Amino acid sequence: MSLSATKFVHPITAPPSTRSSDKPLFSTFFGSNHTKLRFNKPIVAAQRRSSSAASTSSPVVAVSDVVKEKKLKSASNLLITKEEGLVLYEDMILGRFFEDMCAQMYYRGKMFGFVHLYNGQEAVSTGFIKFLKKEDYVVSTYRDHVHALSKGVPAREVMSELFGKATGCCRGQGGSMHMFSKQHNLLGGFAFIGEGIPVATGAAFSSKYRREVLKEPGADEVTLAFFGDGTCNNGQFYECLNMAALWKLPIVFVVENNLWAIGMSHLRATSDPQIWKKGPAFGMPGIHVDGMDVLKVREVAKEAIERARRGEGPTLVECETYRFRGHSLADPDELRDPAEKAHYAGRDPITALKKYLFDNKLASEQELKAIDKKIEELLDEAVEFADESPLPPRSQLLENVFADPKGFGIGPDGKYRCEDPKFTQGTAHV
Amino acid sequence: MLRAIRHKNILPAFSAFRAFSSSAKEMTVREALNSALDEEMSADPKVFLMGEEVGEYQGAYKITKGLLDKYGPERVLDTPITEAGFTGIGVGAAYYGLRPVVEFMTFNFSMQAIDHIINSAAKSNYMSAGQISVPIVFRGPNGAAAGVGAQHSQCYAAWYASCPGLKVLSPYSSEDARGLLKAAIRDPDPVVFLENELLYGESFPVSAEVLDSSFCLPIGKAKIEREGKDVTITAFSKMVGYALKAAEILAKEGISAEVINLRSIRPLDRSTINASVRKTNRLVTVEEGFPQHGVGAEICTSVIEESFGYLDAPVERIAGADVPMPYAANLERMAVPQVEDIVRAAKRACYRSVPLAATA
Numbered sequence: 001m002s003l004s005a006t007k008f009v010h011p012i013t014a015p016p017s018t019r020s021s022d023k024p025l026f027s028t029f030f031g032s033n034h035t036k037l038r039f040n041k042p043i044v045a046a047q048r049r050s051s052s053a054a055s056t057s058s059p060v061v062a063v064s065d066v067v068k069e070k071k072l073k074s075a076s077n078l079l080i081t082k083e084e085g086l087v088l089y090e091d092m093i094l095g096r097f098f099e100d101m102c103a104q105m106y107y108r109g110k111m112f113g114f115v116h117l118y119n120g121q122e123a124v125s126t127g128f129i130k131f132l133k134k135e136d137y138v139v140s141t142y143r144d145h146v147h148a149l150s151k152g153v154p155a156r157e158v159m160s161e162l163f164g165k166a167t168g169c170c171r172g173q174g175g176s177m178h179m180f181s182k183q184h185n186l187l188g189g190f191a192f193i194g195e196g197i198p199v200a201t202g203a204a205f206s207s208k209y210r211r212e213v214l215k216e217p218g219a220d221e222v223t224l225a226f227f228g229d230g231t232c233n234n235g236q237f238y239e240c241l242n243m244a245a246l247w248k249l250p251i252v253f254v255v256e257n258n259l260w261a262i263g264m265s266h267l268r269a270t271s272d273p274q275i276w277k278k279g280p281a282f283g284m285p286g287i288h289v290d291g292m293d294v295l296k297v298r299e300v301a302k303e304a305i306e307r308a309r310r311g312e313g314p315t316l317v318e319c320e321t322y323r324f325r326g327h328s329l330a331d332p333d334e335l336r337d338p339a340e341k342a343h344y345a346g347r348d349p350i351t352a353l354k355k356y357l358f359d360n361k362l363a364s365e366q367e368l369k370a371i372d373k374k375i376e377e378l379l380d381e382a383v384e385f386a387d388e389s390p391l392p393p394r395s396q397l398l399e400n401v402f403a404d405p406k407g408f409g410i411g412p413d414g415k416y417r418c419e420d421p422k423f424t425q426g427t428a429h430v
Numbered sequence: 431m432l433r434a435i436r437h438k439n440i441l442p443a444f445s446a447f448r449a450f451s452s453s454a455k456e457m458t459v460r461e462a463l464n465s466a467l468d469e470e471m472s473a474d475p476k477v478f479l480m481g482e483e484v485g486e487y488q489g490a491y492k493i494t495k496g497l498l499d500k501y502g503p504e505r506v507l508d509t510p511i512t513e514a515g516f517t518g519i520g521v522g523a524a525y526y527g528l529r530p531v532v533e534f535m536t537f538n539f540s541m542q543a544i545d546h547i548i549n550s551a552a553k554s555n556y557m558s559a560g561q562i563s564v565p566i567v568f569r570g571p572n573g574a575a576a577g578v579g580a581q582h583s584q585c586y587a588a589w590y591a592s593c594p595g596l597k598v599l600s601p602y603s604s605e606d607a608r609g610l611l612k613a614a615i616r617d618p619d620p621v622v623f624l625e626n627e628l629l630y631g632e633s634f635p636v637s638a639e640v641l642d643s644s645f646c647l648p649i650g651k652a653k654i655e656r657e658g659k660d661v662t663i664t665a666f667s668k669m670v671g672y673a674l675k676a677a678e679i680l681a682k683e684g685i686s687a688e689v690i691n692l693r694s695i696r697p698l699d700r701s702t703i704n705a706s707v708r709k710t711n712r713l714v715t716v717e718e719g720f721p722q723h724g725v726g727a728e729i730c731t732s733v734i735e736e737s738f739g740y741l742d743a744p745v746e747r748i749a750g751a752d753v754p755m756p757y758a759a760n761l762e763r764m765a766v767p768q769v770e771d772i773v774r775a776a777k778r779a780c781y782r783s784v785p786l787a788a789t790a
Contacts, residue, residue: 164759177579191579262490
C-alpha cells in the first residue's frame, strides 16, 4: 500500500460548507517521511525567501529542509552512542509501560477522574527532555505523566499521585493533570490548553531576568513548553510567540501535533494547518520534524535548546506525532480512521529505535529485554508503593492554600506577622 | 463515507423517545437538554449551536447528539479550541439578532471567555440604552465532577450571578432542564445556563405537559420540591438531590424540612424564599461552590433583611470547602457538601445537639 499522503487527510469529507478549505497544502502535509517534505519544497522555499527578506538580523528560516539535508550527510555516522541509545530506549519504555499500567489501574478502579495517556508520543518527550539539565524547566498539559517521568520525577511518586495518595508528588492534591515538582523543575500539568504556554514563557523570562538583571552567573536555564495542535488555535499561543521572540526568551515551543483535539481533526479546526510556519511570522525559526523518530527529534532538540541557551531566542518546533489511545480513558475514540491508526502504529517510535539499535549493532536483544524487565519491576514496585501509601489525612484538606501560614502577611521585620509574639488578631488599627 | 452511514442510523434522542410516549414517562437530564435544543432549533432557524466537539463528536457529554445530522454544519458549529474567540463571535452574532447557544465544555473554560460574557454580553443592553440586546445562551456543566482536580471543579454560580445584565439558571431535574433551557433560548437577554455533569445521566419522571414542545418555565421563580414546616433548605443543581435525601432523613427524626429548588440564581426568587422562611422560621442554604461571597451568602442576607423578625435561629450556610478542589478521593469528598452535612446543619437550626463536624 503506498503511503500516499491523501489517505491520511481526515477521511470524512469535510462538510460541504464554508468550513472546508480547498488549499492543496492539505494533502501534502502528511506522511512525514522526507520524500513528502521534498514535494513541499517550492512552498517552503518561497516561505524562506519571504521570511528572510522580512527579517532584519539573523535570517529566520523554516529549517525542515536544513534538517533533512543534514540527515542525509550524516547517514554514514551513527547519531548516538550505545549508552545514549540505551538511555533513550529505557526512557521511552518507561513512558510506554507506565501509561499501559495507568490504563490497567484505571479499569481496576484505582485511578479515577480524567486520565490522558501518552502512548505513541514518547519520542517527543524523550527526544527533548533527555537533552535538558536538571535545572531546566518543563511545562506541560494534562497529558503530562511521561513528561514528569522523563524529567526525573520517580515513577512511584507519579503513580501515588494518580492514586490520590499522600505520598504523591503533589500529596494527592493535584492529580493526573497537575503534576508539579519543584525539585525536578516540572511546572505542571495544566488542564486548560494554552494555559501552560504563558507560564512557560514566564519561566523563561525569569531565567533571562536572573542572568541579566540579578547578574547571576550561569543562569541559563532553558524552558520547554509542550502542547498540542489544538492549542495552536488559541490566542495565548500567539501572544507568547510574539513576546518570546520580542524579548529573546530562552524557550522552545514544542508542538506535539497528533492531528486530533479530542474528536476535532486539526484540519477542520485550523485555517493553515502547517504550524511550523507560524514561527517565522513572529520572528523565530519554525521547524517541522518527524515526531515518531526519537533520533530526528533529538537532533532538532539539540539545536533548539542550544540556541536558547546561547541567548539567541525562542524556537517553534512542530513534531508530527500520534496518540495510539483515545484522548482520555473516557474517550470512545470513534472518529479516527482505523487506517490512520494502523499507519502510525507501524511507525511506533520504540520499534523504530529498537530497529536502529539492532541494525547498527549498538545493543543486543538480551540487553533490551533486560531493560524491559527492569522497568516492569520498577512499575510493579511503584504500584505496590502507591497501593500501600496512606490517603491524605483530614488535616491536609485546608493546607497549602497560601504559602503564608496564617494569611496575615509579612511584618516590618521581614518575618511572618503571625510569628511575632506581640501580634494579635484583635482590633483594627486606628 | 462509512461514518456518514453509521450516523444515519442514530436517531436524535428526542424522536426516539416520542415513539414510546405511551409507556413510563421518565427522561434523563441529557435527553431533556437534547430535546429542548432540538425543538428550539427546529422552531427558530436563527438558533445555532457553537462549541468544542458539539458536532461530529456528538457533544463532549453527548448533549448535542444527533443535532449535526439533523441541522447540518452551518447550524451546529465545531469550533477550534479558542473560547475567547468563539464566545466573542457568538456575542457579535447575537447583536444582530441571531440566537447562538454557546457550549463550554465545562464552565471552568468559560474563564477564558469571561470578558465577553460580562463585558460584551451582559453590559451591552445597558451601555447602549436598550438599543442592542444580546439573546445568547452560554451553557455547559458547572461545579464538581468526580476526581477531576482543581481546574475542572469550580462552581461559577456566584461569580456570574453577581453581574447585572446576566440571567443565571441552574436546573436540577429533567423538567427543569427542558423548561429552563427553552426559556433561556427564547429569552432576549444573555443567559448563563449552569448544568451539572453528574446529573446528566439521572432519570426523572416527566409529565405530558413537560414533553410538549411549547413548554417552558418562568425565569426567576423557584420551585418548592418538598413542603415542610420546620426548616427551609434552599439548594440548586445537584445539591437539590442531596437536600431531598437529607429531608427524608430528617423526617424520620421528626423534622419536617421544606426544600426549595432555586432554579434561577439571578434573578433570585427572594419572595418564595422569604415566604418559606416566614412559615418555617429557620433557614439552611446549600451550595457546592466556595463559601465566601457565595449564593448562600446572598440568600442569608436577603432573609435577614426582609424576614429578620421571623427567624427563630441563626441562618446556616453550607458550601464547599474554602480550598481549591483536591484530587485525592477522600479529600474531595470532604471538600463538597454531603447529605450528612445538610442533616447536621438542619438539626443545628432546630436546636438539636449535633457533633460539630464529620469524621474523615
